[in-house]
Amino acid sequence: MVSVWRLALLCVAVAACAEYPHTNPYDPATNVSILIAGPDSAFSIHENLSFTYVVTPNWDGVVPQWLSGNDAVLGARGSGQFQANGLGTTDVLVAVGPHIGHHRVVVIQRAKQALFCYYASCPSSLSLGGAVTLDIVQTDSLGVVLRSSAFLAQVQYDVRPAGVLQVLTGTPSSVQVKAIGTGSAYVVAALGTFVDSVAINVQ
Numbered sequence: 694m695v696s697v698w699r700l701a702l703l704c705v706a707v708a709a710c711a712e713y714p715h716t717n718p719y720d721p722a723t724n725v726s727i728l729i730a731g732p733d734s735a736f737s738i739h740e741n742l743s744f745t746y747v748v749t750p751n752w753d754g755v756v757p758q759w760l761s762g763n764d765a766v767l768g769a770r771g772s773g774q775f776q777a778n779g780l781g782t783t784d785v786l787v788a789v790g791p792h793i794g795h796h797r798v799v800v801i802q803r804a805k806q807a808l809f810c811y812y813a814s815c816p817s818s819l820s821l822g823g824a825v826t827l828d829i830v831q832t833d834s835l836g837v838v839l840r841s842s843a844f845l846a847q848v849q850y851d852v853r854p855a856g857v858l859q860v861l862t863g864t865p866s867s868v869q870v871k872a873i874g875t876g877s878a879y880v881v882a883a884l885g886t887f888v889d890s891v892a893i894n895v896q
Contacts, residue, residue, distance in 0.1 A: 719790050725749070727794030729787055735767075735777040736803040737833035738840070744773045746787045746794055760786040766800050780840055804846035805834040807884035815891045824861060824871040827891060829882055831865065842866075849883040857895050 717723055731744030746757060761769045762784035768776050775785060777800045785796040809815055811830035819825055829848060831839045839845060845865035852858040852870065857878035861869040870880055872895040879890040 721791040723792075725752070725789070725792040727787060727789055727792060729785060729794050729796035731773075731785065731796060731798075733796075733798060735798065735800045737805075737835040738777055738779070738800075738802060738837040739835050740777045741770070742767070742775045742777070742798070744775065744785055744787075744796065746773075746789070748789050748792075748794075752789060755789055758788040760788065762786060762795075767798055802833040802837070802839050802841070802844045804831045804839060804844060804884060806832045806836070806887045806889070807846075807848045807882045808832065808889050809880070809882060809891045811838070816893065818894045818896065819858075819872045821872050821875060821895055824869060825893075826867050826869045827880060828867050829865070831884065846884055851881045851883070853879045853881055853890075858893060 726749040728747045728749075729744055730746070732742050735742055744759070759769050759771070759773055761767045761775065763781065765779050766777070766781040766783040767785065768778045770776050780800055780802065782797065782799045785798055787794045808830050809827055811828070815827055816825055831845055831848075833839065848863065848865055848868075850860050850863040850868045852860060857872070857874045857876045858870045858880060859873045861871050863869070868880065868882065870893070875895050877892060877894045879892050881888060881890045
């Protein structure tokens with residue numbers, strides 16, 4: 694009976710034998726909340742993204758370490774700075790002492806430009822009645838060629854002036870035109886507000 698009373702008194706002395714609350718922020722068991730603020734998406738390869746963080750409770754004097762969950766998708770470039778390197782989904786991570794915050798980021802490409810004959814010169818002449826297919830390459834806002842056909846946008850094609858060339862078929866990656874009259878005309882590709890053209894002389 695004496696031993697039981699001694700145990701009871703000891704438990705009162707150590708907060709009823711419960712675990713002490715964790716208040717040291719360097720203790721991994723301490724309840725620390727980290728919120729990362731920044732973009733959820735990037736739309737161009739080589740696009741730069743900036744992030745900040747807030748830690749609760751406030752923790753002065755700690756130096757955060759910024760990391761990427763996948764450098765092939767998003768590369769860390771310094772204090773809260775990242776650059777899109779490839780397509781995919783990954784996390785921006787910030788380590789504050791032993792605690793880590795996460796922020797999910799998706800990198801895709803949004804088509805902004807449609808360019809004729811990106812890899813080789815376009816033909817400049819065509820015989821009357823002949824047809825030619827002109828290749829189109831789409832790029833994002835930073836000029837990087839789209840790496841997935843899933844991101845290709847619809848391109849609007851036209852010929853100016855009319856009566857020299859005729860658009861037969863058009864896809865997001867090519868246009869086929871036929872020479873229906875003699876003279877010079879432009880094949881025009883429009884993607885949103887961006888316009889590219891190529892001149893063809895028909896003899």
